[in-house]
Every structure is written in C-alpha cells, then in structure tokens.
Amino acid sequence: MIELRDLCVDLGEFKLDEINLSVKKGEYIVIMGPSGAGKTLLLQTILGIVKPRKGRVIIDGRNATELPPEKRNLSYVPQNYALFPHMTVYDNIAFGLRIRGYKDLEIFSNVREVSEIMGIKYLLQRKPSKLSGGEQQRVALARALVVEPRALLLDEPLSALDKVIKSELQRFLKKIHSKIGFTAIHVTHDFLEASYLADRMAIMYDGKIVRAGTLDDIITYPRDRRVARFVGGENIYHGKIIGTKGGLTRVKIGELELFSIYNGRDETLVMIRPEDVYVHGKMGSMSAQNIFRGIVEEIEYRNSAYLVTFNVKGVLLRSVVTKQALEELSIAKGKKFTLSVKAAAVRIISS
Amino acid sequence: MIELRDLCVDLGEFKLDEINLSVKKGEYIVIMGPSGAGKTLLLQTILGIVKPRKGRVIIDGRNATELPPEKRNLSYVPQNYALFPHMTVYDNIAFGLRIRGYKDLEIFSNVREVSEIMGIKYLLQRKPSKLSGGEQQRVALARALVVEPRALLLDEPLSALDKVIKSELQRFLKKIHSKIGFTAIHVTHDFLEASYLADRMAIMYDGKIVRAGTLDDIITYPRDRRVARFVGGENIYHGKIIGTKGGLTRVKIGELELFSIYNGRDETLVMIRPEDVYVHGKMGSMSAQNIFRGIVEEIEYRNSAYLVTFNVKGVLLRSVVTKQALEELSIAKGKKFTLSVKAAAVRIISS
Amino acid sequence: KSKPSAITVFHAGSLTVPLQKIISMYPDKAVEIRLEGSGSVEAVRKITELGKRADILASADYRLIPKMMYPKYADWYVIFATNEIVLTYTNKSKYASEINEKNWPDIIMKGDVKLGFSDPNKDPCGYRSVITLLLSSKYYNKPLDQLLMNETNIKVKGMEAWVPDPIEIKGKGIVIRPKSVELLSLLEAGVLDYAFEYKSVAVQHRLKYMQLPPEINMGSPALAKVYSKVKVHIFSGSEKEKVLTGAPIAYGLTVTKVAENREQALKFIRFLLTKGLDVFKETGQPPVRPPLAYGNIPSEIKDVVKVNP
C-alpha cells in the first residue's frame, strides 16, 4: 500500500502541490496528465529520490518519507530507461536478483524467462549502447519486473514500442499483476493502455491531482474541463443553463438547446462523448431526449472507424461511425442527417 | 529529394539489407516497423553518422554517401532528443540559426515563435536537465524545425507527448510542411499519426523495407503477413484456397468458407479488417458475398467504439461497433448475430 | 627501528666515490654503511633543522662543523683530505684544442666563450671560484676581475670582492648555478665551454680539466698565506653580509651527537683515517697525513690524528 499525504515538492519554478493519493495493496493505478504536469516528479518523490518539502509518503503503513530509496522496495522503470551502460543486457536484468542474493542458476532461468516474454532474448549479451530505443525500454521493464516486486513504478514504460509488442506487453503486465498482485503506479499518455490496465486512474495537471477514480467514473463525471478533454471528450462546449423542464436541466450551446440529467448553474462546460452522438437514417422510435438535424462537415478515418463532424446550428458535433454505417446510411460531406443524444450523455462540468 | 540505392549497413549482429527508397522533394514519408527493425539506423545512415558498407545515399541528385553530416543539410530529431546539456532551451533552439549566421533579433523572434507553438515558452531559460520527458522532446523538435530545413528526419518525435499536445503538434507539422514544403522522413509507432501525416509509408522489418506505398495501398494490399498485422489487421488467418466460383476465389479458414475477389494459391494468409465485418440485426438486403452467423464472445471498449469478438464456426472474427449499434442491436455476450463481409474485404496475402 | 649495525653518513656529494671505495674495502661486512650525498650545507641542515639522524657527517668545508653544529650536534672534527679548483671543459668546448696553463685567462675572456661557476652565496665552490679568479688576475696580470665586473654584479677592488645576493648576470659570457654539479649538465650539453669545479669532480666525471698552478688553486695547505690575501664578501649589501677569507680547501668530518651507532661510526672513521686515506689520492682529493683534529676528540681515534687545540 502506498499513501501520499499532503505531499508538497518544490523544484525550481515547479511545484507538486498538496498531493493526496492512496493506492491499495495490489491496486493498479494509472496516472495521466499533460507533459510537464509533474508525473515523473511524483514517481521520484515516492521513490525517495526527490525530497518533499512537506507531507508524508507512507508505504505499507510505515512512514517512509525519510527512508532511503533502497529501503522502500519499489521497482522503477524510469522514463529515460537508465540502463547500466557498463553491463550487458543480461547483467542489467539480473541486477536486482543478484542484490537479493539469488543463486546463479535461479538468476539464469529468471532472466531467460522474462527476456523471452519481452522479446529481447537475442540481446542478452549486448551492451545497452547497442540497442534500439524500444529494445532499451523492454530491458528496463524486464529489469524491474524480474524481481517480482511488491510495488512497481512505471514511467511511460511502453511509449517506444510498436503496436504489436505494446499490446503483448500490456497483456503480460495485466497477467503478471493478477498473478503476483504487486501494487503499481503507471504513468502513460496512452488512454487505451490506461483503460486496459487501470483499476483506478489519477489525472494530474500543473502539479496537482485534479481527479482520481475508476475509468467509468472519470469518463462519466470528468468534473473538470481539462480532465474532460483528456479522457476523450471531442465535443466540449461553453454552455449556459437556462432552466429546468420535466426534471431535466436545459442548457444552451450557441443556438443549440439540449436537455441533460445533470445539474449546474449559469455558465458551464458541456461535454458530449463522440460515441454518444447517434446518427439515424430515417426517423424511427428514438428514446433520446435530444434530437436534431446536422450537416456532415468532415469525415476522418480514425482507428478502424470514422470520426464524422456534423454542423448543428453552427455547433460542431463529432460522432463515431463505423464503415458499415457510413455505407448503409451513405454518409458523405454536405448531406443532412438526424442525430440524437440522450440526456444522460450531455455532461455538465462545473468547476 | 532523398534517394537510397541498394544501401547495406553492417552493425554488429544487425544489418540493413539492400534498402531502396526514394523520397521526392517535399514528400512526407512515414516509416513504421517493430522495435529493432532498423528505423533509427536507417535515419542515421541517411544523416551520415553511420557509414554504409555498400550502396548510395543521393540527396538532391548528388551522391552524398561520402559527404560529412553537416554538408547534407538534414535536420534531425533523434529518438533520445540529444539536447545540448550545457545550453539553455533558448540556446538549444537557437543553435542552428546561430550557425547560419542569423542576427540576434531574428533568432529571438524565430525562437519565440516556434516555442510558443510547442508550448515551451516558459522553459526558454532552463537547462535540459530540468525538463520533463515531453518537454525535452518538444525542444528537440523545435530545434530541428526552427531552421526551416529543406529536409527533416524525425525519430518518434511525438512519442512522449500527451494526446492533446500530440495532435496539436501533428497539425502543426502538417501545416508547416505544406507551407515550407520540406522533405520529411518520420519514424513513428503511432498508426494514427502515420495516417494523418504520411504522403507515403514504408514498413520495415528486420533491416528491410518490406512494403512502401500510400496508406490506402498498404491497408488494402499489405502483401505480407507482418505488414498486415501492422496496419491494423486484427483478423488474420491461415487459409487454404479451394477453388474459384463465379470469378471469385474460394478460401477456407478452419470450417469457415469465404469468397474473395483476390487471387492466390494453396496455403495462404487471409486478412479481414475489423471495420469490414458488418453486424446485422435482422436479415435485410445485403450486398455482401459472405454472410454467416456468429456468437458474441467478448466486448472491449476501444477508443470511443467497441471491438466485438464473434465466434463463427470456431473462427474468431473481430468487428468494430459503435455504442449506438451496441444499444440498438442489444449486442451482448452469448447472443447470436448475422455478420457480413464483402468479397473485396477478404484480402489474400501470399508471401 | 633501524638495524643497530647500520651507520648513516651524510656527506658532500664529492665524497661519494671515495667513500664507496672505502666501504668496499672495510673488513666488517656485517655493518651496513649508508651514504647520503648532498650539498654540505644541506647535509648539516637535514640534521639540525629537519630532525634526521646521521652517525657521521663529512663536509666539503670543515668550517661548517664548528659554525653550524657546535655545540648541540657536534663538538669535534677532523680534517682529512683536500681538494683544488680546476677548470673543466669538454671536447666540444670552444678553443679546447688550444688551451693551456698559460693562455686560459685569455680564452675565458673571449666574447664567444661561456664560463660557469656556482653561486658564491650558495656554494663554497662558488666563492672559491671567485677567489681563484682574483688570485689569477694578479698571478697572470690579466684583467680577470674586469670579467666579473662586466658580466655580473660582483664588485671587485684589488684583492677584495663583494658578491650581492641575489647575484645577477649582466653579460652572456657567464652562467651561474646554485651548485657546481649543476654546471656539469650544461657542460655536457655543450651550453658551457668552461667551468670551475673541484678537481675531484672533474676526475670522477672523467672530464677534461686544466690543472691550475698551486698559487691559485687553493689546494696546498702550505700556501695558506697566499690564499688568505683574498677576501670575498658574500651577501654583500644585506644584513647577512659575511667576509670569507681565502683558505686551503679541506674536508672535515665528525660523529654527530645524535648518532645512534656511535661505536661503529668511530670504528669506521678510524679505518677511513688510516687505510682509507690512500683512496682519496686516486679521486683527486689529496689526503692530509696525519689528519688534523680539533675540539673534543674521542679517545677511539686520538691515536691516528694530530690533535690541535
């Protein structure tokens, strides 16, 4: 278990500000946030490399704020890999096992196993300077995983890998996590990776954790404009609450009036996830509270699907559409379609 | 214009093997390939850092194989950024301008402009050691772009950035490319990035360029199993050609028999992109040549859409489905649906 | 702790060769005799100021013992050998083929010839070189004193010279080094043509040398009166100014009061003063027979020396 209480860190012009986070034993937490938000700094503070100005780091119930890094039992995959340049890949991976006094034979079989999984077995006798970026990254990951750590801090551990290896390793991380149940804090910019691995997510901005919770929770209630943008909100607007009707809130975006099940006051932000904008060929039975017509402005291929931008009374509304729908409905630039959005999908973000 | 002719490079156990590639003036080429395929090495060979054993590098019609790096006029963003540690961010970015003898005032306004776009204006007086990973990456990019190079080599230049900045910078790259029309060779693992930026793509495997062409071309005719896997083929199977019928090829995957418009012989690979697998609620008029029933095995959220895995006679077939379809068709685990795939979407990859 | 059967000799560098020979002749091989050569003054200072222990001190100038070591570190000394000043040169030296006992003053005064001697303020050989020059300027009636006046800041008036500290070189004809042995490398490198050295040095380095007449070479105790006509003021113009009078060149030795192995040391000295004396002849340092002793002479050697008051 890792608990951060009121953690403040000063580093030049930047500071981590009153960080509170508690990671349960065996929990897999993913931290996301824009570049420069302080994610790496947070990991380093937990690790004990950076000393906090205020606050406490509690590991397994013990105040570890003053403990030296090696007493904290945290395996670390740094953003820059930090492979030991004077050791072969084998020795890099074996390092933690050697420190723990494993026998040569055990080390050998452990290193082989993890390097097989990582696809780096053919590199074991090379020095780090002779590896490609992605190879280095996998060595760093292998080095941290092979010790079967009780806790693992991962700083963008898969960022330099191609799609195939990346998803293999994501699956492996998930598997080994559920097998040995380490506590993990994982920083990434890849939302798919986060949603695949995370038990819980924390979003950082400007040295603060602005939101923490499960994926669903955050997607559904981002509570903050920046979080909304982060978790995939393509449709985010300034809106104005203009009253209530039939238990629903009435909100106006430009000329477009929408119903929402959420409450809010005055000026506010409104988010509609693109998967919540439905496109209909002909009027049928529609349960949605918000129904309007939009003109296709743009069609963009996006990850085996299409992101279609509709213009609805001057408001640009993006919707995810499959190739099948594109064909069946003959969606094309300039054509007009009926769109629907449920009141539950019109999220009001007041902050 | 950059042209590679029969380029061979030996580096320890690895080699680049008979690389042929020609990049037209102003063309934007994206190179993809798995970790360790030799992408970085290829860039370094073009740059003149690594000497080829054989073959030629021709830049703007001149044989540049023997030219020193500074005579080749290629701006480079290396995978590890390689910022000058003794200079401030400002001086790093200004480096190329200073070398070119720009006046202080010009340098100042150019650096300010590019750093504003990169979102790193607040960092100009810092040393690289005090930057986050993503900040470093943006400085490296700014340093290469500010000289308005005639040609640009980018090695995973956006890999450490969050989604928002990443897509901003992708847009910026596209804009500045169409403005000053530099020739670009850009390595990335991000297929979206590639498809957004690339005029043409090249896929590398094991030191060879196994496929080069436009995005559509490659997606449609991967010609190679590895390429197929790379460009998003979730559904790739071993198949057997069992004959032809009505001008279509009959191919058998396990127990499943499919029609394809492509030709092939004997044992072969068959790829069906998940966006080409259509799901139907009820039998209507279907133009597809392949129609069968499948049982839902798994539903996975994936980038504002869902990847649904169907079991069709023991063959697992993945399809992209929107939230709207999921709801309208009440797709759920264990339920049975009619699926259709056009003969044109059943790609036969012989190699 | 050092072996009780070892004795240490601090000695003037010019005694290295004869002392090595005497040791090889010394019958008691159980005793290790360590020779530590340096400048004579350094040898004394190592004992008096740096706290090193030596059993025997042998100086190129016997007067250092009463002057610097009495009474705390020694209270007697024996004069046992002499030396003389010669003019050394090599085959490469200019006019090497022409030089002889008569024309050498003219040759060293030639404009293209370089003469070396050591610093009179720092090295006994240095002030003795000055004395030799003054003696010969009278002996040959040649303006050798003018050579000093023109080339250095040494002042000469008749048979008296004033050497300021620091000594300065004005011309190109003279080279000065703090120690006479340091001139040898210059001589061997061909930078110097001639240098005043002790005869022993010339012999031991197998250099060519010109023997000077006894009236000017300070090698003859019988001519002490002649030598004493010359006076050299060293450190002239400073409060350290000292007047040195020409005197025969004579080596002195003593057993120090800090000796750890006095008994063995005296035994060795006894051998040196008897059988050993012959050696000094071959090395260009004519022995004094019998050796002359001054001060509180230990009884162990009283019978082999002439005791003076």
Add this chain to the structure above:
Amino acid sequence: MIQGFAALALLLISFIVVPLASLLLGTSSQEIVKYGLDSEALYALYIGISASIIATVLLIISGVPLAYLLTRRDFKGRDLIKALVDLPFVIPHGVAGIALLVAFNSRTPLGFILSNLGMKLEDSFWGIVSVMAFVSVPLMVDALIDGFSGVDTDLEHVARGLGASESETFWRITLPLASRSLVTGSLLSWARGMSEVGALLIVAYYPKSINVLIMERFWTYGLQVAKATAIPLLVISLTTFVLIRRFSGRR
C-alpha cells in the same frame, strides 16, 4: 559504508593537512613581510606564476588538439602516442631538465633558431616556461582525453545535422562539455609547473622563480626563512583553488 568512507577520507585529509600545517605554524607576520614579501620574493612569485600560467596556456593550445585527435580519430600508433605523452611524468625531474637542455639549448640547430627568435632556453623566462610545460604535458592531455571521451557523440551528430561543421561542433559542443576536464587539467598543470625545482635548477636558474627561491633559501638560511617565503605562494594557490573549484562547480 559512509562511516568507513568518512574515516578513510579523514585519514587522507590529515595526511595532507598535518604536514602543511606544521610547516606553516610558528611563522610570524614580520617574517612573512620580511622574507615572503621582499622584492626578490615578489619578483620570483611573479616569474613563477606568470611562467606557469603561460606554460598552461601553451599546453591548452597544443594539448586540446592532441587530445581531440587521440579520442576522435582512429590511427595507427595512437596507443603509443598516448603512452609517450605520459613519459615526461615518470622520469626524474632533473633528468627531464637535462633532456630539454640537450635537445633545445641554444647551440643546437633548433635551439639556435629559437634563441635568435628571442626564445633562448638557458637561463631565460622561456626556459622556465618550457620546463613547466614539459613536466605538465601528461596532466593536461590525460585530463582532456578523459573529458572528450565522456562527451556523447550523439550531441555532435545532431549539431552537425543542424549545419555545424566539425570545427563549429568542436567549439560549441565538444569543448564546452569537456570544460570540467579542461579546468582540472589546467589547474593541475599550473600547480605542477609551479612546484618544479629540480629541472629548473638545470635549465633556467635565472630568472629565479619562486620555488627555486624557496629551496635556495632553505639551503642558505634554513627552514624558518624558507617557510616565510613559501607562505604567500600557498595562500595565493589555496585562494585560486577555492575560487576555481567554486566557480567551475557552479556549472
């Protein structure tokens, strides 16, 4: 571990400080003024410091290119040259002086040319500079070799990709990044030059540099005067070291 390290480190520090302190203690300020700051001592200090600075500058000018070529170019005999460069360090100082004298004295052809250019070796300022440079060569070159080897060649590649020539890259990237080694090498070269006596006595007794003067005064007047003469040198050196360390530590 740290306790053990601290103990060993303390041992080494005392090994240096105790002798230096016992050397300096018991010298009155009158003595320092009288012997350490009289005109002869000041002049010798000036000669010693300026000669060693010039020697260091010359070593930088020639050592930087040599070290650069030895690290960035691969050629036959490279290891031999590296070893030759270290040789002046192992020979007795007096012998080093003799070697210089034999090779470059004004009666050798080379020395003749040099002395006609006003750079006579014997008993001249340039002789002092030569001796100081000769004994310090390995310090400068070895420090720079280590420094240049430590510079990531990727940085040089990027610079050249941005249009910088090898020379521009060297001046703007390689050399600045090796500056710590340049400082260490220069500091040690300077100090090593200052401390030389043995070879100077043979090559250039005049003009008298401070270290020759200190030793000479020890032989002539004894320890007390030598100590007093040495104190200004020690104070200047210590101040210089502190300042340079602090300044270059800031980077």
Add this chain to the structure above:
Amino acid sequence: MIQGFAALALLLISFIVVPLASLLLGTSSQEIVKYGLDSEALYALYIGISASIIATVLLIISGVPLAYLLTRRDFKGRDLIKALVDLPFVIPHGVAGIALLVAFNSRTPLGFILSNLGMKLEDSFWGIVSVMAFVSVPLMVDALIDGFSGVDTDLEHVARGLGASESETFWRITLPLASRSLVTGSLLSWARGMSEVGALLIVAYYPKSINVLIMERFWTYGLQVAKATAIPLLVISLTTFVLIRRFSGRR
C-alpha cells in the same frame, strides 16, 4: 580545422619526443647492462616501483572515499577541502619533503608511535611511500572527482530502487562507471611518485629508489651513466603505459 589541430598536436608530440630521444640516443647496450642492470640499479628499480605501486594503492583506498564524499555529499567546507587536496601539488618538492619530515619524523609524538609500529618515516621504505603518496594526492583525487561527477545519478537511483544499498550501488554502478578516471588517476599517481626526487632526498634517501639513484649517478659520474641507468625505467614505463592504455581503451 583538423589540419591545424594535427599541426599543433605534432608540435606537442615533438616537444616531448625530441628531448626524450636526444636523451636516449648514444647509449650503448653494454652501458645499459653495466649501469642500468647492475644489482644496485635493479634493487633501486624494485624499490621505486614497489613503493610507487603501494603509494598508488593507498591513494586509491583513501582517495576513492574522499572523492566520493566530495561529489555525492554536500557539506560545509567542501570547496576548501577540494582546494586543500590540490595544495601538495603546488609546493616545491623539497618543501613537501620538509613538511612531511617536520610533521612525522620519529622525534615527533605521531612519528614516534608510527616508528614503533615499524613505520618510521626517515630513510625507510615507508618514508618513500609517504612521499610518493603525498605528491600524488591531487592527481588521484581530482581524477576521481571528475569521474564520479560524470556518473549519471539516475543510474544510482534505479539501482537503489532495485534494492541495492548505497554501498552496493557504489561498488556495482558508480565505481565501475568511473573506472576510466580511476585508471588515469592511478597511472598518473604512479608515474608522479616514480619521478619524485627532491622530496625523497630529504625524507628517505634510503633505501635508494631508482630516481634518486639516477640523479645521484648523474651528480657523481655524469650524464652518460645516468642515461644508462634511466633506460630500463623508461622502457618499463612506456610498456606499462601502452599496455594499460590499450587494455583500458577496450572498455
């Protein structure tokens, strides 16, 4: 640029090689056998080499901790200590010997204790070792400070995260990564120790080490004999340098 660099580098190389060569030329092999390889010379060679090796080892043992603390710990007076460490390098060698003798001679309380432990300073093997160590301290410590400063602390952090204590991290990461500096520091320390004469003449004339012997023979018998005596030392040193450079260049 490279042409200019090559010219300057060649100048420096000739500045070293010409004196060394003119020193060695004209010595017959008979002379080398007679003077360079007689029993006295061989014994002196043995003394000189073993003392300088021991001095270097002692410097490694105490200098590594000192340099580590000076780079990895921040404490008051750090700059002062760094400067103090350099001081032995700037004082005339004779004065260095005097300082050691004044501080540790067997009549001082400390020297008395040491000499009862069999480590008398004057005229003893340990005296030679002390002198050699004293004059080489700055070389070892400065090289190591540069070396340790060049080690990326991220690597140390990662090692500690993997469970290595500060000491394990030091031995497995920091020190191996500074090994180039350790080699340079040791080589220079060893060579500097070997070349010492001035301070040895004062502290420990006995047992006679090779450099003292060379100078003594020069003073007594002249250049030719001194040259012959020096040649085996030069050959051994050059071979050592070549081998160590080649070996450590391989990393």
